[in-house]
Amino acid sequence: MRSVDAPVANGITVAVVGATGAAGQTTLKILEERKFPVRELRAFASERSVGKSVTFKGDEIPIRRVEAGAFKGVDIAFCSAGSAQAKEYAPLIRKDGAVIVDKSNAFRMDPKVPLVVPEINPGAARRHDGILSCPNCTTIVTVMPLKPLHDAGRLTRVVATSFQAVSGAGVNGIAELREQTLAWAKGEAVAPRHFAHQIAFNLLPQIDAFQPDGYTGEEKKLVDELRKILELPELRVAPTTVRVPVFTCHSIAVNAETERKVTVAEARQVFERFPGLKLWDEPAQQRYPMPIAVEGQDDCFVGRIREDLSHDRALNFWVVGDQLRKGAATNAVQIAELLLPS
Ligand code: A2P
Numbered sequence: 211m212r213s214v215d216a217p218v219a220n221g222i223t224v225a226v227v228g229a230t231g232a233a234g235q236t237t238l239k240i241l242e243e244r245k246f247p248v249r250e251l252r253a254f255a256s257e258r259s260v261g262k263s264v265t266f267k268g269d270e271i272p273i274r275r276v277e278a279g280a281f282k283g284v285d286i287a288f289c290s291a292g293s294a295q296a297k298e299y300a301p302l303i304r305k306d307g308a309v310i311v312d313k314s315n316a317f318r319m320d321p322k323v324p325l326v327v328p329e330i331n332p333g334a335a336r337r338h339d340g341i342l343s344c345p346n347c348t349t350i351v352t353v354m355p356l357k358p359l360h361d362a363g364r365l366t367r368v369v370a371t372s373f374q375a376v377s378g379a380g381v382n383g384i385a386e387l388r389e390q391t392l393a394w395a396k397g398e399a400v401a402p403r404h405f406a407h408q409i410a411f412n413l414l415p416q417i418d419a420f421q422p423d424g425y426t427g428e429e430k431k432l433v434d435e436l437r438k439i440l441e442l443p444e445l446r447v448a449p450t451t452v453r454v455p456v457f458t459c460h461s462i463a464v465n466a467e468t469e470r471k472v473t474v475a476e477a478r479q480v481f482e483r484f485p486g487l488k489l490w491d492e493p494a495q496q497r498y499p500m501p502i503a504v505e506g507q508d509d510c511f512v513g514r515i516r517e518d519l520s521h522d523r524a525l526n527f528w529v530v531g532d533q534l535r536k537g538a539a540t541n542a543v544q545i546a547e548l549l550l551p552s
Contacts, residue, residue, distance in 0.1 A: 218550055221249030225284045225308065227276060227299065228291030229253035229264045232380050233313055236539035237288050238266050244543055247550070252284060255291070281306035286546050289313060290538065300341060309549060310341045311542045315427075318343040318435060325438050328544040329486045330357045335548040342545050347537030348372045348428065348451060349435040352462045354487050354510040354536075355529050358480040360440060363468030363523070367446040370432060373454045373461040374417060375501065376409060378533050383409075387455055405453065414453040426451060459501035460533040467524040474515050477525055481512050486536065491515050499530035507532055508540045 224241065228234040234255070241248055253264045253271045263270040274280055276299050281287060287308040289296050296316035303310055317323040324334035325343045327350055335342055345353070352370050359365060376383035382404040390400045390410035400408050407414055418427030429449040437445050472480075482489045490499045491513040499511035510531035518524035531537055 218247045221247040222285040222550075223250040223252070223283050224248045224546075225252045225254060225281060225287040225303075227254040227287060227289040227295070227303075228313075229271075229273065230255040230259050230262065230381075231290055232377050232384065232534055233290035233538040234288075235264070236534040237290065237542060238264060240535065240539045240543045242267055244540075244547070246543055246546065250283075252280070254280070276302070278302055279306065281308045284308040286311060286549065288539075288542050288546070290542075304340050309338070311344060311545050312341060313344045313538055313542055315346065315431060316343075317341050318345065318431070319438065325435060326545050326548070327353055327357075327439055327541060328548060329354070329484070330439055331441075332548055335545060342549075344538065344542045344545060345435045345439060346428070346431045347378055347531075347533035348374060348460050348462065349432055349439070350537045350541055351460050351510050351529055351531035351533065352432065352464060353436055353439050354484070354531065355464070355481055355512045355527060356436065356466060357440065358484040358487070359466055359468065359472060359477060359525070360442070362476060362480045363470040363472040365440070365442065365445060365466060366469055367448075367467040367524075368436065369448040369465040370450070371463045372428075372432075372449075372451045373456070373463075374428075374451060375456040375458050375460055375533060376453065377458050378417075378460065378537075379404065379453070384457060387457065391455075409453065409455050411455060413455075415450070417451045417453050425449070456501045458505045458532055458534060459530055460537060461499070461501060461528065461530045463526070463528055465518060465524055465526050467518075467521060469523070471523045472525060474517055474525065477515050477527070481515075486510060487512060489513065499528060501530060504530045505532055506535070508535050510536055 259273045290313040293314040293316040296314040376387045386404045428451040432449040433447040488509045498513035512529045514528035516526045
């Protein structure tokens, strides 16, 4: 295993690329919250942000531009500046010797790059060659309950419909929902800029570009990434991904078929025992996971667990996760924790 060599007692040097963005800002927060052993933090963003700064542990950290030599001495670089940037910058970051934990889609399906959810496949992190990928936010929230269900009854088919928050589209998505909501309340015209259509008081059944088969890029990611993480290359997955006017947290309605029947009682048990997953399933008390209740937490929350009325070996459930935290920054920092010398 290639791990980070620096003695952790003194801390390590960490870079955050995309530090001004929604996921980058959350990464700074999580590094602080989890007391990640940071000796030095370097923050990177686009040319536009050079001259600005971000806050880490109360210190103002100046934004740097990504350039040759800027990562010398960096042990781990968290990248959340988008796929094109990840592809462009990875060789330069690697040349300076840093291990990359990338949040984008750039390397996820590369067979040499581990796609890691630490509660599920921590061992994969040992097989890296300098780059580790963090799955798509919707994949992470969906796979958290699927893994214990698979261990209990072997998954054969998954139907997943997502309800995805605007912060999944970054700071522009957050600004657009806020601006459109305010404009609507004032009776002003609502004009889309970042999303293809109005997002306030609307649902957009398109995230990412359409593929020739009619599925979107986001739906394709869910299929491919679930198969890779669960090591089930033949798993049948039917995805629909939808952008909703919610600021934070992705929710997914899942129908999961298994080879062996898993009862509702058994599912509740295996969900409850799985690290990083919490059960909120008390219909009589109207208690179930919702974005506003889950926001700010690292666990994913599962509820509405029911037998499928149309199939005797399938369950329906509802899972919600803060996609900026477990769906992005927390998962990335957990991956980095696996790289620290023990
Ligand atoms: P900037 O704020 O300078 O545009 P989000 O996902 O919330 O939209 O954030 C994207 C992040 O990626 C931001 O920090 C953004 O910086 C950064 N970014 C965008 N383009 C580049 C680039 N070409 N080089 C480095 N960082 C970039």
